Amino acid sequence: MALKASNLKVGDTHEEVVVENLSRGLLVMYAGTSGDYNPLHTDEVYTTQVAGYPSVFAHGMLSMGLTGKMLTNYVGDGRLTKFGVRFTNQVWPGDTLTSKATVAEIRPGEVDLTLETVNQDGKTVIMGNATARVD
Amino acid sequence: MADKVTMPVEATHIMMFARSINDDNQVYYDAAHAKKTEVGHILPPPTFYRSVAQFDPQYFLRPKVGEKWFGSAKGPTGIDEKPKSSGGLHAEQHFEYHKPVKPGDVLTVETMPGKVWEKESKRAGKLTFTETIQEYRNQAGELVVTSRSVGVKTERPVDQG
Numbered sequence: 001m002a003l004k005a006s007n008l009k010v011g012d013t014h015e016e017v018v019v020e021n022l023s024r025g026l027l028v029m030y031a032g033t034s035g036d037y038n039p040l041h042t043d044e045v046y047t048t049q050v051a052g053y054p055s056v057f058a059h060g061m062l063s064m065g066l067t068g069k070m071l072t073n074y075v076g077d078g079r080l081t082k083f084g085v086r087f088t089n090q091v092w093p094g095d096t097l098t099s100k101a102t103v104a105e106i107r108p109g110e111v112d113l114t115l116e117t118v119n120q121d122g123k124t125v126i127m128g129n130a131t132a133r134v135d
Numbered sequence: 136m137a138d139k140v141t142m143p144v145e146a147t148h149i150m151m152f153a154r155s156i157n158d159d160n161q162v163y164y165d166a167a168h169a170k171k172t173e174v175g176h177i178l179p180p181p182t183f184y185r186s187v188a189q190f191d192p193q194y195f196l197r198p199k200v201g202e203k204w205f206g207s208a209k210g211p212t213g214i215d216e217k218p219k220s221s222g223g224l225h226a227e228q229h230f231e232y233h234k235p236v237k238p239g240d241v242l243t244v245e246t247m248p249g250k251v252w253e254k255e256s257k258r259a260g261k262l263t264f265t266e267t268i269q270e271y272r273n274q275a276g277e278l279v280v281t282s283r284s285v286g287v288k289t290e291r292p293v294d295q296g
Contacts, residue, residue, distance in 0.1 A: 002173065019157050029155035033148070035189035038196045039206030049211035052292040060225030065156030065182040072181060077162045078174040083181050084229030084283075090293065 002076035018066040058091035070099035075132035085128030227285035260290025
């Protein structure tokens with residue numbers, strides 16, 4: 001179910017809660033699949049006592065992956081041509097994240113989207129852009 | 136990252152990766168379902184490609200046989216000297232998708248250094264940004280994905296205020 005250009009207009013949005021009450025378990029799973037075992041994401045002892053953070057926190061790529069779930073649900077599978085983000089704030093265990101795509105520009109066969117993922121306090125954790133092929 | 140890494144794309148890895156990003160889209164799990172979709176096969180989620188770290192024998196953020204690991208063990212860190220910094224953080228990540236990828240593909244991933252720059256930050260002191268470009272080519276030599284990532288090393292932990 002890909003998007004149809006004729007049904008889109010600039011300013012249209014699609015929003016999803018992509019994770020609720022983010023668990024340390026998911027951070028462990030993400031470390032295992034991505035291969036990024038930086039203790040900052042899974043090792044509370046190291047992260048609090050050596051690195052000086054209040055707790056472990058999510059891989060940026062996990063926040064991007066969660067944002068990407070909203071994006072592929074919206075534009076359809078295999079439709080993305082570009083997907084880029086800036087990580088603007090850290091994501092912590094217990095966070096609930098909501099990701100939103102907004103139609104920025106429509107061209108023949110393509111749509112540009114701006115992306116934002118916010119936490120439960122409304123703080124932006126990801127800002128981004130994507131381009132997808134549309135019918 | 137080693138300069139060139141071979142990354143086999145496997146259905147099990149895609150399934151486990153999809154689980155780890157909380158995504159239950161069946162196109163990542165079920166070959167029979169995927170066959171009926173527009174794409175026609177299982178495909179990796181869009182952020183899958185950084186998992187190339189799994190295939191880099193030298194990747195520094197993985198405990199290795201016979202080497203000390205800087206995460207906690209008996210003590211809060213397994214190395215004698217204090218780690219030089221709180222570790223790098225990911226500042227930006229950009230992907231471009233050129234061609235479809237499916238299980239069975241064998242990608243060759245070439246890593247190239249990009250720009251380096253510095254910035255002063257109230258929340259974390261001096262920030263050093265380092266850009267890395269990665270080109271993913273399939274077994275036919277076709278460029279399938281380009282990745283540009285920006286890492287940042289902070290002078291001190293990021294202030295949460």
